[in-house]
Amino acid sequence: xxxxxxxxxxxxxxxxxxxxxxxxxxxxxxxxxxxxxxxxxxxxxxxxxxxxxxxxxxxxxxxxxxxxxxxxxxxxxxxxxxxxxxxxxxxxxxxxxxxxxxxxxxxxxxxxxxxxxxxxxxxxxxxxxxxxxxxxxxxxxxxxxxxxxxxxxxxxxxxxxxxxxxxxxxxxxxxxxxxxxxxxxxxxxxxxxxxxxxxxxxxxxxxxxxxxxxxxxxxxxxxxxxxxxxxxxxx
Amino acid sequence: xxxxxxxxxxxxxxxxxxxxxxxxxxxxxxxxxxxxxxxxxxxxxxxxxxxxxxxxxxxxxxxxxxxxxxxxxxxxxxxxxxxxxxxxxxxxxxxxxxxxxxxxxxxxxxxxxxxxxxxxxxxxxxxxxxxxxxxxxxxxxxxxxxxxxxxxxxxxxxxxxxxxxxxxxxxxxxxxx
Numbered sequence: 019x020x021x022x023x024x025x026x027x028x029x030x031x032x033x034x035x036x037x038x039x040x041x042x043x044x045x046x047x048x049x050x051x052x053x054x055x056x057x058x059x060x061x062x063x064x065x066x067x068x069x070x071x072x073x074x075x076x077x078x079x080x081x082x083x084x085x086x087x088x089x090x091x092x093x094x095x096x097x098x099x100x101x102x103x104x105x106x107x108x109x110x111x112x113x114x115x116x117x118x119x120x121x122x123x124x125x126x127x128x129x130x131x132x133x134x135x136x137x138x139x140x141x142x143x144x145x146x147x148x149x150x151x152x153x154x155x156x157x158x159x160x161x162x163x164x165x166x167x168x169x170x171x172x173x174x175x176x177x178x179x180x181x182x183x184x185x186x187x188x189x190x191x192x193x194x195x196x197x198x199x200x201x202x203x204x205x206x207x208x209x210x211x212x213x214x215x216x217x218x219x220x221x222x223x224x225x226x227x228x229x230x231x232x233x234x235x236x237x238x239x240x241x242x243x244x245x246x247x248x249x250x251x252x253x
Numbered sequence: 254x255x256x257x258x259x260x261x262x263x264x265x266x267x268x269x270x271x272x273x274x275x276x277x278x279x280x281x282x283x284x285x286x287x288x289x290x291x292x293x294x295x296x297x298x299x300x301x302x303x304x305x306x307x308x309x310x311x312x313x314x315x316x317x318x319x320x321x322x323x324x325x326x327x328x329x330x331x332x333x334x335x336x337x338x339x340x341x342x343x344x345x346x347x348x349x350x351x352x353x354x355x356x357x358x359x360x361x362x363x364x365x366x367x368x369x370x371x372x373x374x375x376x377x378x379x380x381x382x383x384x385x386x387x388x389x390x391x392x393x394x395x396x397x398x399x400x401x402x403x404x405x406x407x408x409x410x411x412x413x414x415x416x417x418x419x420x421x422x423x424x425x426x427x428x429x430x
Contacts, residue, residue: 118337118430119345119403122329125430126429134428139399140341142392146384147350 024090033086040068043094049092051103051135052126054169056219057081058243059178062170067132069104070094074165076200078102104136112143113192114150115164116222122162122235123223129167130222146192155205159217159227161196166224168194172216175242184210218242257418258306260292261336262326264319265346265387266312269404270337274309276407287418294427300327309336309400309410313346314388315380327394331354334413338403338429340389345403346349349386355383401429 020035026043033042039063043050053065057221063083069093073091081094093099095191110116110129118124132138150163170187173196184207188197198207218241226235263271271294275281290307292298300324303408308330314320338344349358363371374380390396400413409427416423 072366102272117344117348117350118428119344120348121430132427138428139401139425140335140396142390144392145343145347145350145388147347149351 020154022086022088022090024086024088024092026034026092027094035086037086038082039070039072039079039084039086039090039092042086043081043092048094050081051132052082053132053167053221054171056171056175056221056239056242058246059174059219060169062174064104065167065169069099069102069202071096071183100136104138105131107136108137108141108143110167111138111141112145113148114166115145117164120232121223122166122230122232123165124227124233126233126236128221128239153204154228155203156207156210156212157205157228158212159204159214159225161204161222161225163195164224165222165223166196168196169221170196171219171221172196172225173218175215178210179216179245180213180244182209182211182213185216195237200251215242215245257288258291258302258304259288259299260290260305260326260330261294262292262301262308262310262312262322263294263301264310264323264340264390265314265315266339267345267354268294268311270309270311270339273337273402273404274339274410277411278407280411284396284414301329303329305330307332307334309334310340310390311336313339313343314384314390314393315346316383320384320393323390323393332397333391333394334398334400336400336410338401341391341399341401342429343387343389347389348422350386354385358383398425399421400425402427403430406411415427 021032022035023032026046026048031046040050051067054062061082063080066080068081069078071093072079093101116129119128124130151159152162154160168238173185176185184198185196187194188201189195198204199209217227218237218239223235261271290296307325310326310333314323335341339346344413352358352361359373363373402409413423
């Protein structure tokens with residue numbers, strides 16, 4: 019595999035030619051915030067948190083979906099990017115009902131942690147306060163649409179790792195919702211194998227194990243990557 | 254040395270943020286050496302005074318009384334701190350927002366789910382009128398500092414107060430919930 023030499027925030031680094039800017043940055047110890055990215059799953063570039071500036075391009079590019087090139091000059095932490103990231107996280111909080119104080123995932127939530135990372139002291143936008151449902155028809159798991167950020171990590175984990183595709187997205191814009199099978203209650207979704215990979219992949223308190231209450235939901239999202247690595251290596 | 258005029262206000266919240274403040278125990282005695290508590294749920298003062306240096310506001314804007322008081326708070330305070338998640342985000346106080354406007358909420362709570370069925374509370378001039386949508390205080394007035402947490406811990410409140418008393422910008426650590 020050919021090597022590529024590039025700079026990230028002025029630091030010279032080398033990366034394999036098929037790597038993304040996100041992978042190259044992480045290997046160099048440079049942290050770029052992400053939400054829809056999960057090791058082991060394909061990239062969708064949906065959340066836009068990993069947007070970076072690349073010299074010569076007027077457009078911001080998602081680091082998770084941009085392959086390194088020779089001589090590329092990347093900036094990951096400019097005032098402009100910081101402002102965009104904070105706005106993105108604020109909009110996520112404004113779009114659904116993310117009430118950390120009464121959430122199963124509080125203290126173990128990627129969105130909550132992102133708010134701290136991007137310096138979100140408060141939300142400047144009007145809260146939409148949508149009337150969202152909670153589906154606890156499944157025997158072991160529940161889905162709380164109040165907490166969903168539409169990252170599609172559950173959709174991809176179910177499709178790509180479990181090979182089932184119980185999850186998908188229905189609707190558009192603020193009306194978009196994750197659904198099971200053809201938009202039936204989760205407990206009636208006959209394709210679901212109850213494997214729990216969606217639960218592992220979810221970054222917030224949207225997908226939870228039934229019986230967990232405030233701040234009790236701890237999960238290890240890296241287990242998705244472990245499963246994928248184990249299969250590729252034929253452990 | 255001039256003593257700092259400190260006020261604390263309790264709007265639509267559970268009083269947990271004030272409990273957290275009281276949780277500072279003996280440090281409150283040190284604080285009392287530097288400030289006069291000129292208005293607070295724990296002080297006997299009916300109207301919000303003029304010329305306050307620092308006001309900590311707990312709770313979201315949930316009724317017409319809050320709307321009125323928060324205007325006085327802003328006009329008469331040099332610095333306003335949103336204390337805790339309800340003041341900063343709406344939080345638990347705003348859980349009713351998705352259920353519709355105030356009238357619909359009262360109908361659901363007092364009539365539909367009341368057992369035995371009650372009546373809608375209506376005592377003009379005594380019980381404040383609910384606003385249709387609960388909002389964080391920065392949606393109504395400019396806020397100088399946001400101290401999140403449900404509640405923010407005593408040490409976090411202390412760190413902010415110590416910095417403000419020393420005239421340095423406080424470093425805010427921790428987040429929501």
